[in-house]
Amino acid sequence: KAGVTQTPRYLIKTRGQQVTLSCSPISGHRSVSWYQQTPGQGLQFLFEYFSETQRNKGNFPGRFSGRQFSNSRSEMNVSTLELGDSALYLCASSLDSYAYEQYFGPGTRLTVT
Amino acid sequence: AQTVTQSQPEMSVQEAETVTLSCTYDTSESDYYLFWYKQPPSRQMILVIRQEAYKQQNATENRFSVNFQKAAKSFSLKISDSQLGDAAMYFCAYRSAVTGANNLFFGTGTRLTVIP
Numbered sequence: 001k002a003g004v005t006q007t008p009r010y011l012i013k014t015r016g017q018q019v020t021l022s023c024s025p026i027s028g029h030r031s032v033s034w035y036q037q038t039p040g041q042g043l044q045f046l047f048e049y050f051s052e053t054q055r056n057k058g059n060f061p062g063r064f065s066g067r068q069f070s071n072s073r074s075e076m077n078v079s080t081l082e083l084g085d086s087a088l089y090l091c092a093s094s095l096d097s098y099a100y101e102q103y104f105g106p107g108t109r110l111t112v113t
Numbered sequence: 114a115q116t117v118t119q120s121q122p123e124m125s126v127q128e129a130e131t132v133t134l135s136c137t138y139d140t141s142e143s144d145y146y147l148f149w150y151k152q153p154p155s156r157q158m159i160l161v162i163r164q165e166a167y168k169q170q171n172a173t174e175n176r177f178s179v180n181f182q183k184a185a186k187s188f189s190l191k192i193s194d195s196q197l198g199d200a201a202m203y204f205c206a207y208r209s210a211v212t213g214a215n216n217l218f219f220g221t222g223t224r225l226t227v228i229p
Binding site for chain 2 (some may be wrong): 002013031033035042045048050055056058083088090092094098099100102103104105106107109
């Protein structure tokens, strides 16, 4: 069974631009969570999607948004990029919203210049 | 809010020796899950071991075992017979079993170096 895939793996954007990251969960998994990893703040939860609905949201500004499609694939969008948005963005999938095991993708490294 | 603390930013161990990584957490919840994740230089997070708070027996996965002390809110990871491939960042994580929220709270990580 294929693991969690994330595209693109690396991305360079300019301040003020917007960006969309994609995550395809493990086949059969319906819950997708997103995390931001930075040297200063560590790993922080962004949001979780299950059955195309956002179930939980972390403490991030409204510039960070996401969605989930009927095939469970998820995208996250960051508008009006700031230098501080430079991070590794990790996606994790689980069987459903109550399954406690999450499987992570390789991440997307976003650099904002 | 739940907090997870890893007080050892860096640890090193000789190959084939045993090392213990520490983790403490703070929560008012009675039911939760605890995890250790490994993040090698490839950056992909890999689940090493999990522990359900309601289980008194410590979890074990091959060379990895935990010492779960619920009253002390302590959750340490022991790696036996350390191998070069064990070198990585190790993160302790907490997940509530009460709220139904499927988000993990992570510690700041411990960088493990394995010395040949």
